[in-house]
Amino acid sequence: KTVGIAERMKTVNTVKIENGTYTGYNTDYDGMMYSLKLSGIELSGKVLLCGCGGVARMMAHTALNNNCDVTVCAMDMDMAHDFKNYFDEEYGIDMKIIPQQSDISDEFDLLINGTPAGMYPHFMNDLPASESLVKKCKNVFDAVYNPRETKLTEFALSNGAKVAYGMPMLVFQAAAAHKIWYNAEFKDADIMKLIEMSNAKMKEDF
Numbered sequence: 001k002t003v004g005i006a007e008r009m010k011t012v013n014t015v016k017i018e019n020g021t022y023t024g025y026n027t028d029y030d031g032m033m034y035s036l037k038l039s040g041i042e043l044s045g046k047v048l049l050c051g052c053g054g055v056a057r058m059m060a061h062t063a064l065n066n067n068c069d070v071t072v073c074a075m076d077m078d079m080a081h082d083f084k085n086y087f088d089e090e091y092g093i094d095m096k097i098i099p100q101q102s103d104i105s106d107e108f109d110l111l112i113n114g115t116p117a118g119m120y121p122h123f124m125n126d127l128p129a130s131e132s133l134v135k136k137c138k139n140v141f142d143a144v145y146n147p148r149e150t151k152l153t154e155f156a157l158s159n160g161a162k163v164a165y166g167m168p169m170l171v172f173q174a175a176a177a178h179k180i181w182y183n184a185e186f187k188d189a190d191i192m193k194l195i196e197m198s199n200a201k202m203k204e205d206f
Contacts, residue, residue: 002025005029006025011026011061013028014176016180025180026058027176031168031169033062034169038168039141041141041164043066043110045109047110047112048112048129048133049070050073050117052079053114053115055114077099083097100129109137110138110139111128111137111140112141113141113152114128117152118151120206124147137156138161141163141164145165145198146166146202148202168191
């Protein structure tokens, strides 16, 4: 069985086995919300979601569950239409989709990157959307964690946007999983230390 947000998302990344019962959870939701909170970014208003794969699906559910108005920016428009149709039916909405290199007049409260753009080693020079679109976003959440600073986060910061990073999401979703499995408790200072250590280790190894 699935519980909580995993039930609606139909996506599980953590399974607890207890007395022969398998229970599925999704802690990526918790990780994303933690990363945004850590950077002082509110998940509300108009959201530009880059991507329409598995990670982007979780992000769309997260944004829509927080009553956001979501526009999907994608490279593969056939895949994007399938993505749109699923969420239109699930949430009773009419999701807007635009090509990756669009230049539209809309402004957004938050850009969410659910693509590999920026990831080491093959996509480091990529942006998930056109520069003109990124400039129209007040805040940016980049799920990429290697490297810490991507082309997207650097460009967004240079244009005055507030930025949330991928490593806090990666660390916190793991901490949430340990809470489910072992009832582990982590203080904020513990989480911050783990994030710093993980960033340092990533930089050292790669």
